[in-house]
Amino acid sequence: MLGRLNHVALAVPDIAAASTHYRETLGAKVTEPQALPEHGVTVVFIDVGNTKIELLEPLGENSTIRPFLEKNPAGGMHHVCYEVDDIIAARDHLKASGARVLGDGEPRIGAHGKPVLFLHPKDFFGTLVELEQV
Ligand SMILES: CC[C@@H](C(=O)O)C(=O)SCCNC(=O)CCNC(=O)[C@H](O)C(C)(C)COP(=O)(O)OP(=O)(O)OC[C@H]1O[C@@H](n2cnc3c(N)ncnc32)[C@H](O)[C@@H]1OP(=O)(O)O
Numbered sequence: 001m002l003g004r005l006n007h008v009a010l011a012v013p014d015i016a017a018a019s020t021h022y023r024e025t026l027g028a029k030v031t032e033p034q035a036l037p038e039h040g041v042t043v044v045f046i047d048v049g050n051t052k053i054e055l056l057e058p059l060g061e062n063s064t065i066r067p068f069l070e071k072n073p074a075g076g077m078h079h080v081c082y083e084v085d086d087i088i089a090a091r092d093h094l095k096a097s098g099a100r101v102l103g104d105g106e107p108r109i110g111a112h113g114k115p116v117l118f119l120h121p122k123d124f125f126g127t128l129v130e131l132e133q134v
């Protein structure tokens with residue numbers, strides 16, 4: 001079921017400052033900011049060859065990133081995203097195993113235009129997991 005590591009996401013308080021830091025200190029190529037109000041985030045991606053880094057900044061008052069940044073004001077690792085071939089089969093298998101699928105349990109379209117789902121961090125050793133159908 002488990003495919004490649006699609007991205008590691010870092011929540012940051014200021015995506016412009018974080019993008020500049022990645023460009024200037026690490027020589028990273030950073031994509032243009034993409035506002036995704038339906039997910040409550042603004043994102044950029046950095047391709048590091050074998051995977052991507054996703055920088056996330058809260059967008060809107062109800063952003064799910066806000067409580068995380070209140071606990072981690074400097075930012076921090078927010079989630080890992082694994083690729084799956086069939087997100088519905090993966091979801092149903094995980095639910096049957098007792099994992100909590102977040103939201104209404106239905107896939108939504110993510111930053112890459114593909115269906116995504118999230119799994120509760122307490123069911124995966126303290127790490128929020130995103131699944132993306134590729
Ligand atoms: C750009 C689109 C897409 C993509 O295509 O890549 C994205 O990546 S969008 C990214 C943003 N979207 C999401 O994160 C959606 C799923 N997230 C959620 O539903 C919530 O954030 C959450 C995971 C349910 C947490 O909600 P919250 O209200 O903040 O938390 P609780 O108070 O209920 O927290 C319970 C517990 O979990 C800990 N926690 C919270 N967030 C994380 C995290 N990212 N990593 C690890 N642990 C986390 C929180 O600290 C609580 O722990 P205790 O304090 O021990 O109780």
Ligand SMILES: [Co+2]
Pocket residue numbers: 007009054079081130
């Ligand atoms: Co993500």
